[in-house]
Amino acid sequence: MRISTLLILLVLTGCSQAITMRHPDGRTASCGGYAFHAPDAQAIVPAREAQCVRDFKEQGFTRQP
Numbered sequence: 001m002r003i004s005t006l007l008i009l010l011v012l013t014g015c016s017q018a019i020t021m022r023h024p025d026g027r028t029a030s031c032g033g034y035a036f037h038a039p040d041a042q043a044i045v046p047a048r049e050a051q052c053v054r055d056f057k058e059q060g061f062t063r064q065p
Contacts, residue, residue: 019053021061028064029056 018033031052032045053063 020064021056022064023061
């Protein structure tokens, strides 16, 4: 029973990869890397990351590979 509970939690839990942003003056910022624990959150996380990237781009940051 413990193994099945663990497997269910692993299926319902995920996280996004962090996006690194760099400013011309050398500052760095990070967007993403959010953990989510429900299927509904999978729709929210990409929108949150996109807004974060837009906010930093407005301040002169660029996305790094």
